[in-house]
Amino acid sequence: xxxxxxxxxxxxxxxxxxxxxxxxxxxxxxxxxxxxxxxxxxxxxxxxxxxxxxxxxxxxxxxxxxxxxxxxxxxxxxxxxxxxxxxxxxxxxxxxxxxxxxxxxxxxxxxxxxxxxxxxxxxxxxxxxxxxxxxxxxxxxxxxxxxxxxxxxxxxxxxxxxxxxxxxxxxxxxxxxxxxxxxxxxxxxxxxxxxxxxxxxxxxxxxxxxxxxxxxxxxxxxxxxxxxxxxxxxxxxxxxxxxxxxxxxxxxxxxxxxxxxxxxxxxxxxxxxxxxxxxxxxxxxxxxxxxxxxxxxxxxxxxxxxxxxxxxxxxxxxxxxxxxxxxxxxxxxxxxxxxxxxxxxxxxxxxxxxxxxxxxxxxxxxxxxxxxxxxxxxxxxxxxxxxxxxxxxxxxxxxxxxxxxxxxxxxxxxxxxxxxxxxxxxxxxxxxxxxxxxxxxxxxxxxxxxxxxxxxxxxxxxxxxxxxxxxxxxxxxxxxxxxxxxxxxxxxxx
Amino acid sequence: xxxxxxxxxxxxxxxxxxxxxxxxxxxxxxxxxxxxxxxxxxxxxxxxxxxxxxxxxxxxxxxxxxxxxxxxxxxxxxxxxxxxxxxxxxxxxxxxxxxxxxxxxxxxxxxxxxxxxxxxxxxxxxxxxxxxxxxxxxxxxxxxxxxxxxxxxxxxxxxxxxxxxxxxxxxxxxxxxxxxxxxxxxxxxxxxxxxxxxxxxxxxxxxxxxxxxxxxxxxxxxxxxxxxxxxxxxxxxxxxxxxxxxxxxxxxxxxxxxxxxxxxxxxxxxxxxxxxxxxxxxxxxxxxxxxxxxxxxxxxxxxxxxxxxxxxxxxxxxxxxxxxxxxxxxxxxxxxxxxxxxxxxxxxxxxxxxxxxxxxxxxxxxxxxxxxxxxxxxxxxxxxxxxxxxxxxxxxxxxxxxxxxxxxxxxxxxxxxxxxxxxxxxxxxxxxx
Numbered sequence: 001x002x003x004x005x006x007x008x009x010x011x012x013x014x015x016x017x018x019x020x021x022x023x024x025x026x027x028x029x030x031x032x033x034x035x036x037x038x039x040x041x042x043x044x045x046x047x048x049x050x051x052x053x054x055x056x057x058x059x060x061x062x063x064x065x066x067x068x069x070x071x072x073x074x075x076x077x078x079x080x081x082x083x084x085x086x087x088x089x090x091x092x093x094x095x096x097x098x099x100x101x102x103x104x105x106x107x108x109x110x111x112x113x114x115x116x117x118x119x120x121x122x123x124x125x126x127x128x129x130x131x132x133x134x135x136x137x138x139x140x141x142x143x144x145x146x147x148x149x150x151x152x153x154x155x156x157x158x159x160x161x162x163x164x165x166x167x168x169x170x171x172x173x174x175x176x177x178x179x180x181x182x183x184x185x186x187x188x189x190x191x192x193x194x195x196x197x198x199x200x201x202x203x204x205x206x207x208x209x210x211x212x213x214x215x216x217x218x219x220x221x222x223x224x225x226x227x228x229x230x231x232x233x234x235x236x237x238x239x240x241x242x243x244x245x246x247x248x249x250x251x252x253x254x255x256x257x258x259x260x261x262x263x264x265x266x267x268x269x270x271x272x273x274x275x276x277x278x279x280x281x282x283x284x285x286x287x288x289x290x291x292x293x294x295x296x297x298x299x300x301x302x303x304x305x306x307x308x309x310x311x312x313x314x315x316x317x318x319x320x321x322x323x324x325x326x327x328x329x330x331x332x333x334x335x336x337x338x339x340x341x342x343x344x345x346x347x348x349x350x351x352x353x354x355x356x357x358x359x360x361x362x363x364x365x366x367x368x369x370x371x372x373x374x375x376x377x378x379x380x381x382x383x384x385x386x387x388x389x390x391x392x393x394x395x396x397x398x399x400x401x402x403x404x405x406x407x408x409x410x411x412x413x414x415x416x417x418x419x420x421x422x423x424x425x426x427x428x429x430x431x432x433x434x435x436x437x438x439x440x441x442x443x444x445x446x447x448x449x450x451x452x453x454x455x456x457x458x459x460x461x462x463x464x465x466x467x468x469x470x471x472x473x474x475x476x477x478x479x480x481x482x483x484x485x486x487x488x489x490x491x492x493x494x
Numbered sequence: 495x496x497x498x499x500x501x502x503x504x505x506x507x508x509x510x511x512x513x514x515x516x517x518x519x520x521x522x523x524x525x526x527x528x529x530x531x532x533x534x535x536x537x538x539x540x541x542x543x544x545x546x547x548x549x550x551x552x553x554x555x556x557x558x559x560x561x562x563x564x565x566x567x568x569x570x571x572x573x574x575x576x577x578x579x580x581x582x583x584x585x586x587x588x589x590x591x592x593x594x595x596x597x598x599x600x601x602x603x604x605x606x607x608x609x610x611x612x613x614x615x616x617x618x619x620x621x622x623x624x625x626x627x628x629x630x631x632x633x634x635x636x637x638x639x640x641x642x643x644x645x646x647x648x649x650x651x652x653x654x655x656x657x658x659x660x661x662x663x664x665x666x667x668x669x670x671x672x673x674x675x676x677x678x679x680x681x682x683x684x685x686x687x688x689x690x691x692x693x694x695x696x697x698x699x700x701x702x703x704x705x706x707x708x709x710x711x712x713x714x715x716x717x718x719x720x721x722x723x724x725x726x727x728x729x730x731x732x733x734x735x736x737x738x739x740x741x742x743x744x745x746x747x748x749x750x751x752x753x754x755x756x757x758x759x760x761x762x763x764x765x766x767x768x769x770x771x772x773x774x775x776x777x778x779x780x781x782x783x784x785x786x787x788x789x790x791x792x793x794x795x796x797x798x799x800x801x802x803x804x805x806x807x808x809x810x811x812x813x814x815x816x817x818x819x820x821x822x823x824x825x826x827x828x829x830x831x832x833x834x835x836x837x838x839x840x841x842x843x844x845x846x847x848x849x850x851x852x853x854x855x856x857x858x859x860x861x862x863x864x865x866x867x868x869x870x871x872x873x874x875x876x877x878x879x880x881x882x883x884x885x886x887x888x889x890x891x892x893x894x895x896x897x898x899x900x901x902x903x904x905x906x907x908x909x910x911x912x913x914x915x916x917x918x919x920x921x922x923x924x925x926x927x
Contacts, residue, residue, distance in 0.1 A: 041557045045774050047550070047658040048537040048559060050691050082770050082817070086790050091773030144786065147778070269817035271826060274662035274767060275654075276692050 005205040006229055008171050009163035010221075013156050013197040014182060015129065016060045017189045021153035022128045023051035023094065030150035031193065035134070043153035045089035050275045051078075057126060057155035058281060060187040061101055062288050064157055065124045067181050070105030074282045076125075078273040083266060086147055087131040095127035095158075097270040101279070107181065108295060109173040110313065112166065119174050120162035129154040151194075163201060163209075168225035171200065175218050176317060180294045183319040191357075200225055204232050208244040212256050215249045224249040228256050297322055305329065305336040311344040320358045321348075327363035328370065335370045342370060346384060350391055360394050369403040381474035382412040415475050435481060438471040439488045453489060461485070502529055502573040508596040508605070510614040513542050514574035523569030524683060530565055531615040531624035534575040535582060536667065537656040538562050541572070545658050546590035547580045549801035553780040559656020560691065561625060561667050561684045568683040573621060576611030580803045581772065582629050582660040584608050585871050586860060587636070589805045594862060599641055599899055603859040606639030608632040612670050613640040622671060623680045627657060629665040630760055631854075631878025634890035637670055638902025639859035641892045643677045643919065644670040648909050649885030650695040653688030659771040661764035662693075664882040674891060674920040678703050681912065701913040703920035708742030710918065711847040717753045718852025718877055718904075726896045731853040734893035734903045734922060738851070741921055748843045748850070752835035753880055759832035760879040761872060762816050762825045769813030772806065808868065836883040844908045849918055853877060854890040854902030877904065887912040891919035893926070 021028060024042035042049045065072050079097035102124040111117035131152040137143040159178065165171045175198065182188035189195060198221050203209035210232070215224050232242045247256040292300070294316050301312040301322075316322045325343055329336045347366070351358060369390070373383045386406045393400050407413055415434045442464055443450055449467075452460035468481050499517045506514070512534050520527050532538060535545040537555040539562070544550040558566070565572060579589035587610025588594040595610040597603040598618035605614045609626030613636030616624050626633040628646035637644030645668045652667045659665070669680035678701060685699035712735065719728045739745060750756075777784030777797035784793035802810070816825040843850060856877060865871040881888040886909050893903035903922065907915040 041555075044779065046537075046555065046557070046779075047543070047545075047553070047774070048535075048555070048656040049557075050655050052690055052692060080770050082773060084773065084776065084791065084794060086776075086778060089774060089779065091776065092770050267819050269770070269814065269819070269822075271766060271770070271817055271822070274693075275659075 004233075006166055007163045007203050007205060007209070008165035008168070008225060009201040010159075010161045010165070010171060010174060011199040011201075012159045012161075012175065012178060013199075014159070014188050015192065015195040016057050016126075016155040016157055016187055017192075017195075018054060018057050018060060018155055020054055020056075022054050022057050022126070022155035023153055026153065028154055033150070035146065035148035036150060038150040039152070043089075044149055045152075051094060051273070053276060053279075054155065058101070058279065059284065059288065060155075060185070061124065061126045061157050062281060062284060063185045063187055063290060064159070064182060065102030065105065066285075066288055067185055067290055067293055068102075068105040068107055068121045068124060068159065070102035070121055070124055072102045072281060072285050073099060074280065075099065076101045076279045076281070078276045078279070079270045080273050082269045085130070086145065087133050087152075089131060089149060089152055093128060093130060094273055094276070096125035099278075100125035101281075107161075107174065107177055109170065109177050112170055117164075117170075119164045119170075122160040122162055124160075125158050127156050127158060128152070129156050163203075168222040168229070171225055172218060172222040175221055177294065179218070180317050180319060184291055184293050184297075186291070200228075202228050202232070204229070204236060204242065207232070207236065207242045210242065210244065210256075211246045212249050213246060213259070214251075216251065220249060220251050223251075223254050224256060227254060231256070301325075305340065307336075307340045311340050314344045314348070315340070318358070324358050324361065324363055324366075328367050331364075331367055332371065335367065335374060338370050338374055339366075342366075342373075342383075346387065350384075350387060354391055354395055356391060356395060361391070362400070365390060365400065365403060372403055372407060377414060378407055378412055379414050379474055379477060382407065382414070385410070385412065385474070412473070412475055414477055415472060435468070435472060435476050435484055436488070438468050438476075439481075439485055442467045442471060443488060443492065450489070450492070454493070461489075500527060500529055500571045500573070502571070504573075504620045506620070508598055508601065508614040508618050509593050510576055510595050510611045510618060510620060511574040512544060512546060512577050512590075512592055512611070515541065515572060518571035518573045520571035521566070521569040523567060524679065525565070526569035528570050528623065529573040529621045530570045530680070531574050531576045531612055531621045532562065532565075532572055533578055533609050533612050533624070533626050535578060535627060535658045535660070536562060536625060537658065538572060538575065541575060543575065543658070544592075545581045546578045546592055547775075547802065547806070548591045549775045549777075549781045549797070550658075551591075551781060551801075555656075557656065559667075560653035560688045562656060564683050564686075565625075570683070574615075576609070576615055576624060578611055579608035579632075580806050581658070581768070582608040582627060582632055582665070583768070583805050583809050585631070585635055585874050586865060587611060588862065589803055591803055596862070597640055597859050599639075600859070603861050603899065604639065604864075606636030606855070606859060608636075609644070609670065610636045610640075613637055613642055613644070616640070616642045616670055616672055623676045624670045625667055625680070625684070626670045627665055627667050628878075628882065629661050629764060630875050630882050632665075633668045633670060634854045634878050634888060634902065634904060635875075637890040638854035638892075638900065638904075641900030642670060642672055643674050643889065643891050643923075644668065645677050645681060645889045645912065645916065646881060646887060647681065647685065647699075647912050648697070648887045649882075650693050651697050651699070651887070651910070651912060652684050653686075653691040653694045655688055655690040655694075659767070661767040662771070663767060664760070664764055674703055674889075674916060674923050677889070678916050678920075681916070685912075697910055699912060701916060704917050705741075705921040705924045707738065707918055707921045710738070710743040710849065712738060712743050712745045712918075713748040713843050713847035713850040714745050715748050715750045715753075715843070715850060715852060717750050722873065722876065723853060723856040724858070724896070727853050727855070727857060727901050730894040730896055730901045731851075731903055734926075735851055737925055738918065738922060741925060743918075746847050748847065750836070750839045750843070750880060752832065752839045753876070755832040756836050756880045756883055757872065757876050759829040759836070760875070760883055761812070762829035763833065763883075765809040765813030766816045766826050766829075767813065769810045769817065772802070772810055775802075777801075805868065833883045836880050837885070840880070840884045840886060840906075848907070849915060850906040851918075852904055854904040858896050858899035858901060881906055885909060887915050889915045889919045891922055893922065
């Protein structure tokens with residue numbers, strides 16, 4: 001490993017998307033309800049209550065373990081992690097310590113150098129989420145905290161990687177791949193607030209490592225690590241030492257901040273949870289069936305639809321996007337290539353711009369739009385315009401028009417000579433093809449450019465094409481405009 | 495007073511009760527109309543449950559322990575909550591934050607502990623039966639000291655759901671009563687599987703005591719009659735075992751070498767688990783409130799320092815120490831090994847004998863205040879803790895007196911053979927009472 005190499009390992013906590021909590025029957029669907037409404041004696045840790053393990057959460061965790069190529073241990077065990085904090089109602093967290101559910105796997109990501117790279121997974125274990133503190137008041141006065149135990153007992157899975165990542169970008173890719181994998185398994189909902197939390201271990205080769213806690217978003221990981229690398233490199237450049245410590249990421253400011261040193265000295269006094277029996281799940285392993293995972297689907301997209309590697313990676317990197325793609329091309333396989341570029345390049349950009357999710361787009365409408373493009377009814381430029389109208393209508397909660405209706409309302413049909421000859425038979429005053437008409441108008445308005453063209457200035461032609469395209473509001477086929485403009489200019493010369 | 499209530503207005507001279515329910519509802523069933531006292535570490539919906547600790551003063555559970563649900567379903571009337579050593583930590587019931595319970599046989603003496611209130615309530619004639627809990631002898635010791643019958647069931651036979659945990663891996667709820675039949679009847683109601691307690695087993699108890707013990711093989715461990723055991727107590731118990739021989743049983747002497755480490759292992763395990771179990775009492779959710787003006791960790795310290803008794807604080811600190819990194823292997827892990835050895839010793843002996851018998855306690859009930867140093871109090875648990883380490887059933891049945899104070903005969907059985915220890919106690923009781 002090169003001197004100065006960045007070394008990153010991650011500990012990822014994800015909420016498992018079960019219906020009920022890890023050790024009681026309370027619903028996990030608490031986000032839209034008032035504080036302390038999804039609680040019972042068990043998840044409040046009332047004296048005398050005992051944990052009752054939710055089988056489903058273990059099955060979910062086993063799916064994850066299997067998908068991450070881990071070995072599920074013949075016997076695993078729950079332990080108590082003892083510490084005081086007001087959000088922790090029992091003053092211990094039930095987690096797994098020296099006998100985790102699974103160990104020794106890997107996840108493949110696209111490395112910074114391109115190509116696939118294996119990130120080793122150290123272990124996967126299950127634990128309960130603590131409650132949540134809500135801080136009220138401000139720094140000057142009335143500062144106090146309220147406790148909400150709705151979150152207490154939500155099943156979490158902790159996935160620990162080996163320090164195999166070499167940049168913040170790789171860390172981000174690892175997380176994205178992990179998210180995609182969990183979503184393919186249908187055990188995780190990344191849209192839910194607070195469903196993901198990351199602790200990152202980061203060091204510069206040959207120096208102490210720093211643990212950064214409290215990263216709660218995918219972008220946050222890249223930001224926190226980038227900040228931390230800069231900070232550590234600065235220290236080293238100035239001849240100082242990087243101290244082994246725990247730092248907190250302050251998302252709003254994009255910086256990490258040293259935690260009080262006391263926190264590092266925590267002795268959690270782990271010991272086996274006496275109220276739960278050891279977990280023997282070997283016999284379940286065979287029953288755990290995995291669906292198609294991102295890597296397999298990516299390969300299938302390449303072979304079945306002829307997607308490029310990059311587009312296939314993008315499309316299958318998000319379960320909903322991949323499903324959307326397949327929905328769009330299902331009615332007409334001939335749209336596969338068009339859908340590939342239009343979704344990966346155009347649609348994603350337009351969605352991001354509007355902060356919209358793919359769920360908001362009706363696959364059938366998108367199929368319709370692609371049909372219009374493929375049939376040559378509209379140009380690419382108009383296609384983008386129609387797409388924007390579709391998205392904006394959805395965003396504003398307006399009734400959504402069909403793509404064809406939008407084309408007609410905005411008069412975006414591609415105008416061609418052939419088309420106009422077709423409409424002349426109506427007995428109306430025969431008028432010129434709108435493209436040719438526009439060309440005539442442009443030529444009349446831009447005598448200077450015409451003059452320049454005649455004097456051999458190539459740029460003048462392109463300028464005139466642009467003017468015509470502008471006049472036809474993008475509805476003309478640029479190739480046709482080129483051809484017709486050249487003809488008209490020739491005629492004029494004659 | 496309605497037809498479905500009993501009036502319970504007892505003259506509680508022994509401070510056996512922390513709470514009494516003057517009008518206790520009851521219904522039809524196996525225990526219809528029978529007043530049952532419940533130890534104050536067992537959750538009772540709507541009835542204050544303090545574990546005899548100031549830190550839970552005012553805590554009214556919003557739910558019933560599994561055994562309390564079963565009691566209610568059997569028609570029993572829950573007449574009150576009984577005094578105990580705070581959180582079960584003690585052998586005398588003197589460690590109650592609400593004053594000691596007195597022994598009805600001699601009010602100058604302790605009733606034993608930690609289920610001293612339940613034992614005194616039965617021995618004093620206030621109730622026919624009571625629930626106790628036994629972590630290291632807490633049912634059997636007060637049963638022996640007060641001259642009543644108490645059973646510590648096999649670990650897992652009775653659901654612990656709702657029992658405020660002291661040492662989860664050791665403790666069981668069990669029946670106490672004047673007679674073996676009463677104990678058996680109460681056991682029938684409370685035993686069985688409960689899915690909310692993952693350590694409970696589907697082993698219901700539907701036994702009618704049977705006095706025929708002809709051919710029974712009884713193991714007599716020499717450690718139960720050695721140094722530290724009052725010779726007079728040993729003599730009474732030896733005579734009692736002779737009565738069992740008279741009924742057709744044979745005795746076999748045996749040895750439990752692991753007992754050398756049993757007490758130490760027991761105290762490491764129970765204090766370790768307790769240090770974790772009792773951490774939740776922080777003044778946030780119940781009990782005397784923490785000072786919300788102070789930083790939370792200071793407020794926690796204050797509440798805990800002010801509201802836990804001395805013995806509880808001592809055990810929390812011992813357990814915290816035993817689990818600390820660097821000491822875990824030295825104490826907690828070693829204690830688990832010792833525990834396995836105790837289990838194996840019992841398994842080996844039970845391959846040859848049906849039950850093991852000996853005294854329940856090495857002495858008669860102590861005088862109030864007699865056991866002032868904790869170590870000598872811990873030592874008095876030596877004959878009861880092996881049973882908890884091994885998870886086996888054991889009963890204490892009165893078998894005579896020394897200086898006018900009752901002595902208990904302890905009968906220990908194979909796992910799940912609670913019926914057999916009941917039968918042996920029943921045979922003795924039928925023969926001698």
